Amino acid sequence: MTARQWSDYINPVVKSIPPSGIRRFFDLAAEMKGVISLGVGEPDFVTPWHIREACIYSLHQGHTAYTSNHGLPELREEIAKYLARKGVQYHPGREILVTVGVSEALDLALRAIICPGDEVIIPTPCYVSYMPGTLMAGGVPVTVATSMDEGFRLTAEKLEAAITPKTKALLLCFPNNPTGAVMDREELLKIAQVVEQHDLLVISDEIYDQLTYTGEHTCFASLPGMRDRTILLNGFSKAYAMTGWRLGYAAAHGDFIAAMTKIHQYTMLCAPITAQMSAIEALRYGETAMRKMVEQYNRRRRLVLHGFKEIGLPCFEPGGAFYAFPYIGDTGLTAEEFAEQLLKEERVAVIPGDVFGPGGEQCIRCSYASSVEDLTTAIKRMGRFLKKIGKH
Numbered sequence: 148m149t150a151r152q153w154s155d156y157i158n159p160v161v162k163s164i165p166p167s168g169i170r171r172f173f174d175l176a177a178e179m180k181g182v183i184s185l186g187v188g189e190p191d192f193v194t195p196w197h198i199r200e201a202c203i204y205s206l207h208q209g210h211t212a213y214t215s216n217h218g219l220p221e222l223r224e225e226i227a228k229y230l231a232r233k234g235v236q237y238h239p240g241r242e243i244l245v246t247v248g249v250s251e252a253l254d255l256a257l258r259a260i261i262c263p264g265d266e267v268i269i270p271t272p273c274y275v276s277y278m279p280g281t282l283m284a285g286g287v288p289v290t291v292a293t294s295m296d297e298g299f300r301l302t303a304e305k306l307e308a309a310i311t312p313k314t315k316a317l318l319l320c321f322p323n324n325p326t327g328a329v330m331d332r333e334e335l336l337k338i339a340q341v342v343e344q345h346d347l348l349v350i351s352d353e354i355y356d357q358l359t360y361t362g363e364h365t366c367f368a369s370l371p372g373m374r375d376r377t378i379l380l381n382g383f384s385k386a387y388a389m390t391g392w393r394l395g396y397a398a399a400h401g402d403f404i405a406a407m408t409k410i411h412q413y414t415m416l417c418a419p420i421t422a423q424m425s426a427i428e429a430l431r432y433g434e435t436a437m438r439k440m441v442e443q444y445n446r447r448r449r450l451v452l453h454g455f456k457e458i459g460l461p462c463f464e465p466g467g468a469f470y471a472f473p474y475i476g477d478t479g480l481t482a483e484e485f486a487e488q489l490l491k492e493e494r495v496a497v498i499p500g501d502v503f504g505p506g507g508e509q510c511i512r513c514s515y516a517s518s519v520e521d522l523t524t525a526i527k528r529m530g531r532f533l534k535k536i537g538k539h
Contacts (some may be wrong), residue, residue: 316347486535
């Protein structure tokens with residue numbers, strides 16, 4: 148018998164999935180000195196002190212054990228109160244699951260509802276986990292490209308055109324990563340009508356719901372008829388600067404949460420108790436600190452938009468999250484070439500837009516979750532780079 152290569156033992160689906168394009172540029176930048184990174188979507192703020200103090204106090208009190216698979220009852224009650232303020236009611240005991248980051252919540256949602264061959268419609272550009280996550284759950288990702296001309300918003304017409312008899316769900320993320328796009332209530336109502344007409348489910352990733360600058364965020368599950376069709380995902384990493392705490396949650400009809408909890412209890416068991424104790428503090432008393440951070444993001448958003456305009460880099464106005472998605476198509480370089488040359492020549496790390504799927508090929512993602520000083524210097528370096536390549 149011929150000996151097999153070790154790679155022959157690996158699941159073909161996993162083998163077919165490329166490594167994260169974000170991490171590739173993060174690793175490249177880490178090997179170089181003097182780099183200003185606009186690459187990774189992580190707040191540059193430290194978690195507010197009172198939240199860290201809640202963690203320390205919980206350790207002093209000896210809270211080091213497992214929690215319920217669903218998460219601490221007190222935390223689920225606070226999450227339910229928070230979502231009620233967003234216009235949608237959930238039972239904290241049956242309809243909320245605390246997870247290890249929103250990434251786990253997404254994985255659980257996909258694995259709980261997707262059968263082999265089911266199609267999931269994913270508006271792109273999108274977060275890099277959506278398509279691989281769908282594939283690993285046995286589903287088929289169906290991308291619907293949005294464009295800068297339409298503000299990177301999904302239209303009801305585009306959604307309708309992508310639906311087939313195999314379509315099971317729609318995966319939404321607004322405010323959007325990587326574009327910063329937002330959708331208002333009227334636009335989402337049109338999407339909801341199509342969803343109901345075709346009997347679809349919706350996974351709505353609303354991790355950036357607090358980071359909106361041009362209007363009120365609309366919780367998709369709060370729309371008429373959408374509560375029980377929607378698996379709502381959210382967490383603490385962005386609004387409360389708690390990325391490393393790895394804490395998220397899902398809220399949905401009890402049948403969906405029960406299915407997700409089955410997977411969760413056999414894989415993660417429960418989220419870390421110290422992170423859960425701290426999240427209770429964040430939801431009860433974190434509004435003031437969070438609002439101050441959002442004000443700073445908005446200031447930086449305006450700085451970046453003005454700076455890109457000054458150096459001749461077209462960029463639509465992002466209404467949420469902390470990303471700008473400027474157009475680099477006029478440079479004659481691909482997004483990957485632009486990002487690689489910018490990093491090597493000017494020590495500025497950005498992410499090529501094509502790693503986020505169709506619609507991002509001629510753009511780059513720039514996170515403005517960095518200091519004003521770093522952003523100002525990065526824009527100067529980018530302007531110098533554009534002059535070098537003769538595009539300004």
